[in-house]
Amino acid sequence: MASLPRNDGAPPPPPRRRPPPRVLLLRHPHHFSLIDRPLPDGFLFLKPWESPLPFDDFLSSADARAAEAIYSSGREPVTADMLRRLPEARLVVTTSAGLNHIDVAECRRRGVAIACSGDVYTDDVADLAVGLLIDVLRKLSASDRYVRRGSWRSEGEFALGSKLGGKRVGIVGLGRIGEEVAKRLEAFGCAISYHSRKKKPYVSYTFYPNVHELATNCDAIVICCGLTEQTHHMINREVLLALGKDGVIVNIGRGPIIDEKEMVQLLVQGELGGAGLDVFENEPSVPEELLTLDNVVLSPHRAVYTPETLSNLCDLVVGNLEAFFSNKPLLSPVTTAKLDSVGFS
Amino acid sequence: MASLPRNDGAPPPPPRRRPPPRVLLLRHPHHFSLIDRPLPDGFLFLKPWESPLPFDDFLSSADARAAEAIYSSGREPVTADMLRRLPEARLVVTTSAGLNHIDVAECRRRGVAIACSGDVYTDDVADLAVGLLIDVLRKLSASDRYVRRGSWRSEGEFALGSKLGGKRVGIVGLGRIGEEVAKRLEAFGCAISYHSRKKKPYVSYTFYPNVHELATNCDAIVICCGLTEQTHHMINREVLLALGKDGVIVNIGRGPIIDEKEMVQLLVQGELGGAGLDVFENEPSVPEELLTLDNVVLSPHRAVYTPETLSNLCDLVVGNLEAFFSNKPLLSPVTTAKLDSVGFS
Missing domain, CATH: 3.40.50.720 (NAD(P)-binding Rossmann-like Domain)
Known part of the structure; x- marks a missing residue:
């Protein structure tokens, strides 16, 4: 027979909670702001642009070194050097359709997962x-x-x-x-x-x-x-x-x-x-x-800039972060097959 | 036994040829000129804009009254009055996708056939x-x-x-x-x-x-x-x-x-x-x-202005004229069903 919980009148101790995962934003997350979407709760987002330190110094700060994920919109490179300097980082989330800004080989070598924009775009x-x-x-x-x-009125028919x-x-x-x-x-x-x-x-x-x-x-x-x-x-x-x-x-x-x-x-x-x-x-x-x-x-690189798609994209970013830090599979992982497809299939 | 043709040395008389049918152009045939296409042989095209007479007087001239076909690009109305004044006209050829410029009821009443642009456009x-x-x-x-x-460079991202x-x-x-x-x-x-x-x-x-x-x-x-x-x-x-x-x-x-x-x-x-x-x-x-x-x-009313389509259109105009004056069925006749379809089906 299973033992019953004690009921001695004292409240149960709160479950021990993990501190919110630290996510380094390489840049202001403009996909979120374009559709007035707040960043999700449950994460501590590091914003280097709000720091008095130059970006390079920020990367060496204790704050950055504790980052467990890197969020890149695709304009900011995720280099081998950056990955070496962020030893806790285990995930790169990118909102870009391309992966040319990420040192994918170095990610693989270090066991850093990559979540991409999937088929959203x-x-x-x-x-x-x-x-x-x-x-x-x-x-x-x-x-x-x-x-x-x-x-049309003054010169007549167009070519x-x-x-x-x-x-x-x-x-x-x-x-x-x-x-x-x-x-x-x-x-x-x-x-x-x-x-x-x-x-x-x-x-x-x-x-x-x-x-x-x-x-x-x-x-x-x-x-x-x-x-x-x-x-x-x-x-x-x-x-x-x-x-x-x-x-x-x-x-x-x-x-x-x-x-x-x-x-x-x-x-x-x-x-x-x-x-x-x-x-x-x-x-x-x-x-x-x-x-x-x-x-x-x-066209000013606007292929993907519709509110409908940005909303789906933000859902995907949040979903990938939540999945990763709950030890669930990424929603849009970069696999070898995926690399083929976004690279040049 | 069929009688053999006489062979008395004289050349056979030339076959009696019908004079080329007269086709009244209501306007310069710009669909042809846009692709440098000449008007077809075998017809006598009447060009009111080359006459010293005002258009209305030209319509009453012996030349016009002998016209057997009217060619309209769609900008010039084919009115009941015009049809009454062109007693020999038995065909209206239009290059327009719409028929709102033609008094279709009067054509029907007078037995004047209409050839339209068909599905060319x-x-x-x-x-x-x-x-x-x-x-x-x-x-x-x-x-x-x-x-x-x-x-893009000075103001940043577009809406x-x-x-x-x-x-x-x-x-x-x-x-x-x-x-x-x-x-x-x-x-x-x-x-x-x-x-x-x-x-x-x-x-x-x-x-x-x-x-x-x-x-x-x-x-x-x-x-x-x-x-x-x-x-x-x-x-x-x-x-x-x-x-x-x-x-x-x-x-x-x-x-x-x-x-x-x-x-x-x-x-x-x-x-x-x-x-x-x-x-x-x-x-x-x-x-x-x-x-x-x-x-x-x-867009300056250019829905149909491609050389490929204009070429097909000119083929169709020529084909309709040739068919009609050879007593063959029109290639793109306006039927009741067609009227439904181009009107509002």
């Missing part, structure tokens, strides 16, 4: 990619400027656009985002092909083993891969020339995947048809030459 | 409708302006857009164009409903028997119907208020389907969320108040 990014492609082909932004400056239906569109990097872009463009009657590190056995789209061959056989290319050493400047002058005078490039990946200087030159010279760009090599700087071209659409 | 119009909706929701044109004026996926989109007029818009938006994860004169038995989208109810139950509305007496100002203040502060209206039909003055007022006051407009009540005039709003996208 996928739909918004795919929507913007299609929006940029329609905009460039049909000259939406350019014709909007034409109307706003009164030219012709180009039809989306029937266009051969090449997806560079057929991960989750690339697949969603392809699915949407199929509904417009586009012919989809792709380039990725390896052919996907379950996919019926035409596969090209290199991006130059893809460009040669396409009217438009959509960059859906992450930035890695392999994809840096993968879209070079030769690839852009293969895309050609009527070819369009859309980039919702990362700026440095394209050799921007070459792209700008070819756009100015009319050797490349057009570009829809959400990302640039030196954001928020945009090459001056692009600002006056009517065959480009310039 | 459908894909381009549907593409632009989706492009306008993405643009308004994700603020593409507005953010392009933001980048071009240097604000949030709104997610397309999950939006409840109502199609007004589920003809061919409406169906193509719906098909595309389904690929983005939108929930489609529609309003039309009658419920379509073969369609699974939710049907609303009036446009006010549609607006009440939707986040965005896309106008895909033609302009008729019934659809004139169908989108009035009450409908727009039902769509609401976050609601978006896209119009690729005809300007006067919306009560433009009310729409402008509600947009300015923030009572309506946004608008993507390819058509206006008094084109090419656009209400001054719209020119500075960031929640509207203004």
Whole structure:
């Protein structure tokens, strides 16, 4: 028979509670503030920008050294040096779609888990990619400027656009985002092909083993891969020339995947048809030459900035932190398979 | 036994040829000139703008009175009076997607056939409708302006857009164009409903028997119907208020389907969320108040202006003329069913 609890009138001792886990924020958590969302209870968030210490000194402070998790929005690198200096850190949570700012190898070596943004961004990014492609082909932004400056009335009809239906569109990097872009463009009657590190056995789209061959056989290319050493400047002058005078490039990946200087030159010279760009090599700087071209659409790295998606993202950050510190599986862990997919699948 | 042809050495008489049919052009055929396409051989095209006579006098000239076909781009009305004055005319060919410029009843009464643009425009119009909706929701044109004026660098992050996926989109007029818009938006994860004169038995989208109810139950509305007496100002203040502060209206039909003055007022006051407009009540005039709003996208009635579609359109015009004057069926006749579909189906 189980022993009954004693009831001697005294209150039971409070359960011994673990102090709230310390989470180092590398930067003001702007995804939360953009939608007026408070940071969650149950954690002690370290805010280096509120400290009188320079960031580097803050990292060496007792406060930082006790941090058990690092939260990065994707702009601030999580380097091997930083990881060495934060010996208690066992988790990196990032809200970025890419992982190029994190020393993933060092995380693995040190047994630091990584929680990423999962599929939260996928739909918004795919929507913007299609929006940029329609905009460039049909000259939406350019014709909007034409109307706003009164030219429709004074100068008459605007230049012709180009039809989306029937266009051969090449997806560079057929991960989750690339697949969603392809699915949407199929509904417009586009012919989809792709380039990725390896052919996907379950996919019926035409596969090209290199991006130059893809460009040669396409009217438009959509960059859906992450930035890695392999994809840096993968879209070079030769690839852009293969895309050609009527070819369009859309980039919702990362700026440095394209050799921007070459792209700008070819756009100015009319050797490349057009570009829809959400990302640039030196954001928020945009090459001056692009600002006056009517065959480009310039988006300020906003592929994922909708309140709906930010809300889902904040849920995911909180969910990952809570899961990790309750010894439950992460909601969106970076696994080897995931690395393939966000890197360049 | 059949008699053999005589062979007395004389050449056979030339076959008696009908003179080329006269086709009255109401205006310079700009669809042809936009893609540098010559008018076809085999017809005598009457060009009133080359005559010293005023248009009205030209219509009474012997030349015009002998016209067997009338070609209208859609800007020039084909009135009962005109038809009465052109007694030989047996065909009206129009390159317009709408038929509101033609007195269809009078054509019927007089036995004048009408050849329309058929489905040539459908894909381009549907593409632009989706492009306008993405643009308004994700603020593409507005953010392009933001980048071009240097604000990304000087002012920082641009305002949030709104997610397309999950939006409840109502199609007004589920003809061919409406169906193509719906098909595309389904690929983005939108929930489609529609309003039309009658419920379509073969369609699974939710049907609303009036446009006010549609607006009440939707986040965005896309106008895909033609302009008729019934659809004139169908989108009035009450409908727009039902769509609401976050609601978006896209119009690729005809300007006067919306009560433009009310729409402008509600947009300015923030009572309506946004608008993507390819058509206006008094084109090419656009209400001054719209020119500075960031929640509207203004397109200069370009829904169908791609070289690919113009080329198909010119093929269709030529094909219809050739068929008609060879006593073959028109390629794209206006039938009662077609009238339903382009009017308001």
